[in-house]
Amino acid sequence: MALVGAALGAVAAGHRPPLRQGRRVRQLLDILLAACLLALVGTASLARAQGGSTVIHDIESAAIADNQMGIAALRRVLVYLPRGYADTRRSYPVLYWIPGWETPASREYVAGLDAAIDKRWIPEAIVVIVDVREGLVLLNSTVFGRWEEFVTDEVIPLIDGEYRTIPDARGRAIMGHSTGGYGALMLSLLHPGVWSAVGLNDASVWAGCTVPWQEFPDDMQSVPEASGYLRAWMQVAIAIAPNPEAPLLFDMPTEGEDGWISDPRWKPYCLLRADVLDMYRETLLGMSTIQVLVPRRGGPTNAMPNVTMWHGMTSLGVRGAFTEMPGTHGGDRVNRLVLLARRILPKLADAFPDVRAQTTTWGRIKRRLGDGTP
Helix, strand or coil: CHHHHHHHHHHHCCCCCCHHHCHHHHHHHHHHHHHHHHHHHHCHHHHHCCCCEEEEEEEECHHHHCCCCCCCCEEEEEEEECCCHHHCCCEECEEEEECCCCECCCCCCHHHHHHHHHCCCCCCCEEEEECECCCCCCCEECCCEEHHHHHHHHHHHHHHHHCCECCCHHHEEEEEECHHHHHHHHHHHHCCCCCCEEEEECCCCCCCCCCCCCCCCCCHHHHHHCCHHHHHHHHHHHHHCECCCCCCCECCCCECCCCCECCCCCHHHCCCCHHHHHHCHHHHHHCCEEEEEEECCCCCCCHHHHHHHHHHHHHHCCCEEEEEECCCCCCCHHHHHHHHHHHHHHHCCCCECCHHHHHHHHHHHHHHHHHCCC
């Protein structure tokens, strides 16, 4: 167990062994970390009896009400509250989690969060999970709805108003998986000062950079038959270059000689370009940490685009870590959320102390002053 603990500590801190020790050592560390996290979730049933609770909010969204795709304006958000929340007056940091393509806001992460908090692997925190079951990229769009405003102007005020949060960027991080990871990073860049940390799990950071090779549908009626990859890309295209007169409601872009989409409207959304990352330099350097996870192998993944993006970020001096983990693109989501939380939460503002503890301390101070005690 000591070996496992040491390995977990090294990988969770973002440390990598020297290259001369070889790839096998790094693989062993990642495998040990995955085994530890699996063991943690496996013990969650023991923690659940005294674990955290969940609350579901159905938000009637003005930002989504005017979408043209028939997407329900009543939006579900699931809130995880750590054990003991109801018994204290503490204020907690908040992790906002955007799931991957066509994933609802579910309780799949609750057991893992309970176990991680119970074993003190992560500090207590509030976790907010956004429902994207229709297949959504959270960008503003005249067709799909104003998703950026939904998050920044509706969800965050609701959470800060209903719960004891740390109500500024110091106490907020945004994280996501796949298309949700791309949306999370874009939200943090397009709305600086809202979050102070970002966590990505095999994020679809290729969006906004190149034109897909797949055959496009003829019109919007045929879009449901397209692949999830193509539908996600088209949704980004509609957000960036809308054209209500076009068959697919956006201006089809072309690629320049450098391989990137040449339409200047697309440039701010291509996170693989060093010059685009430099546009966001101030915001990126202002983050307390950016954590990037990718699967080592196991079918199609977004690993290579994330490697390209991370190289660009490190050249700017961005703080954070890039970690490869065993598994597939969609596998081990619970464990990966826990690892992101483990790395990010220590970078956020600590939970404010219990008000009752502060009152007792002040009472003692007054008594000392009355007694003349220094």
